[in-house]
Amino acid sequence: MRPWNLRLTDRLIQPSDFAHRRRRLLGGMRPGSIALVPGAREQRRNRDINFPFRQDSDFYYLTGFCEPDALLVLLPGRVQGEAIVFCRERDATSERRDGPVLGPDACQLALGVDDGFPISDVDEILPGLLEGRSQIYMNLGEHLFWDHRLMMYLERLAKQRSADEPEVGEILTLGHLLHEQRLIKSAKELELMALAAQISVAAQYRALDMIIPGLTEGDLEAELHYSYRLQGAKSEAYPSIVATGENACTLHYVKNESVLLAQELVLIDAGCELQYYASDVTRTYPVSGRFSSAQRDVYDIVLAANRAAIDACRPGNHVNLPHEAATVVLVEGLIELGLLQGDPAQVIAQGDHNRFCPHKTSHWLGLDVHDVGDYRLGEAWRDLMPGMVLTVEPGIYIPRDDSTADIPEPYRGLGIRIEDAVLIQKEGCQVLTAALIKDADDIEARMAARAGNTDMSRVVA
Ligand code: GLY
Ligand code: MN
Numbered sequence: 001m002r003p004w005n006l007r008l009t010d011r012l013i014q015p016s017d018f019a020h021r022r023r024r025l026l027g028g029m030r031p032g033s034i035a036l037v038p039g040a041r042e043q044r045r046n047r048d049i050n051f052p053f054r055q056d057s058d059f060y061y062l063t064g065f066c067e068p069d070a071l072l073v074l075l076p077g078r079v080q081g082e083a084i085v086f087c088r089e090r091d092a093t094s095e096r097r098d099g100p101v102l103g104p105d106a107c108q109l110a111l112g113v114d115d116g117f118p119i120s121d122v123d124e125i126l127p128g129l130l131e132g133r134s135q136i137y138m139n140l141g142e143h144l145f146w147d148h149r150l151m152m153y154l155e156r157l158a159k160q161r162s163a164d165e166p167e168v169g170e171i172l173t174l175g176h177l178l179h180e181q182r183l184i185k186s187a188k189e190l191e192l193m194a195l196a197a198q199i200s201v202a203a204q205y206r207a208l209d210m211i212i213p214g215l216t217e218g219d220l221e222a223e224l225h226y227s228y229r230l231q232g233a234k235s236e237a238y239p240s241i242v243a244t245g246e247n248a249c250t251l252h253y254v255k256n257e258s259v260l261l262a263q264e265l266v267l268i269d270a271g272c273e274l275q276y277y278a279s280d281v282t283r284t285y286p287v288s289g290r291f292s293s294a295q296r297d298v299y300d301i302v303l304a305a306n307r308a309a310i311d312a313c314r315p316g317n318h319v320n321l322p323h324e325a326a327t328v329v330l331v332e333g334l335i336e337l338g339l340l341q342g343d344p345a346q347v348i349a350q351g352d353h354n355r356f357c358p359h360k361t362s363h364w365l366g367l368d369v370h371d372v373g374d375y376r377l378g379e380a381w382r383d384l385m386p387g388m389v390l391t392v393e394p395g396i397y398i399p400r401d402d403s404t405a406d407i408p409e410p411y412r413g414l415g416i417r418i419e420d421a422v423l424i425q426k427e428g429c430q431v432l433t434a435a436l437i438k439d440a441d442d443i444e445a446r447m448a449a450r451a452g453n454t455d456m457s458r459v460v461a
Pocket of ligand 2: 280363391393419
């Protein structure tokens with residue numbers, strides 16, 4: 001069932017890989033500085049129930065440690081040890097309820113850090129580590145609990161400081177260093193991302209193969225998740241978008257409870273998370289198995305834009321070039337259909353197309369679905385480089401509302417997006433989601449071929 005030969009409990013990325021990442025980050029930090037990288041905390045869902053725990057991506061990237069209430073501290077050049085983890089202590093009562101906890105000593109060994117301390121001791125130990133450090137790297141605004149604690153420690157240190165001692169260090173964002181590191185994926189990261197894409201593609205095929213009028217969006221969503229779990233991915237990378245008809249005009253539609261109607265298209269934007277790495281792929285299918293002429297017109301424009309953007313995914317091209325290439329194709333197509341008027345360059349300059357094409361074409365993909373990393377260096381768009389992974393996801397959305405009263409009826413109520421995940425290579429790129437068909441003829445042929453095989457017992461209307 002699983003397309004890969006790792007067991008569910010096997011981790012492709014090993015403690016030595018996480019240690020290597022920490023060393024790289026330490027090597028980029030200023031001498032005499034300190035970095036604080038908080039882990040995530042439990043989030044209450046309702047009453048005494050928490051949301052499923054998901055570790056913070058920065059913290060995970062540097063430790064691989066998946067328990068709540070942890071903090072990584074990095075101190076370049078500190079002779080007693082450069083990497084320290086604070087974590088929960090073992091406790092028989094809570095472990096009986098919530099499962100085993102590693103505890104500071106085992107954590108130190110398992111992660112290969114220099115010290116492990118109980119998180120309950122952080123208020124006593126951390127101020128001493130901060131003292132005399134010239135810079136403090138931390139991403140403020142992401143972990144309010146730790147922002148407040150840091151301010152408290154700094155206030156305490158400032159009060160204790162005598163006039164001849166250095167002032168407490170300046171605070172720098174950690175993102176510049178760490179997120180540049182995360183932006184270029186290692187061979188193992190790429191292996192996981194390729195597997196995550198493969199699992200998501202297989203799940204989309206399962207959903208595609210059951211599309212029939214009368215099912216609900218939720219039926220397709222359930223099939224996706226069932227398929228992820230069967231293939232060894234524990235969860236989705238973001239809430240799945242299964243949007244039929246005009247629902248697809250809501251870009252992040254997640255209600256997923258409408259009934260699929262024969263005359264509609266259904267958009268599926270869904271990706272699994274595999275060992276913390278995200279996939280992200282979107283296709284749009286005709287519920288009846290056949291595109292109407294108007295649906296096909298718009299679909300083919302979006303597909304051509306998707307292909308033009310992928311063609312622009314090459315090292316040396318700047319990161320906005322795929323978007324620019326897609327936009328030209330979208331605008332020319334919409335003008336040809338009579339849905340926009342004027343000269344393409346002028347339409348783009350004026351932003352007239354934004355009424356139908358309201359979002360950008362690409363985002364980075366990695367541990368986060370909208371992954372970290374700057375898109376610009378200074379004022380200029382940065383160049384694409386081997387090892388970067390980005391999405392390509394042009395779309396056209398024509399709601400049926402007052403804003404589209406001027407649009408011919410067959411084009412109204414349409415939302416079409418076609419998204420692939422793309423790895424930049426030394427020469428050109430590799431489309432990680434290429435195995436999922438997207439040509440309209442191929443989709444119709446597949447849907448026709450499975451006619452009679454679809455499970456009619458699932459039809460509810
Ligand atoms: N696939 C969801 C998004 O990119 O926002
Ligand atoms: Mn996306």
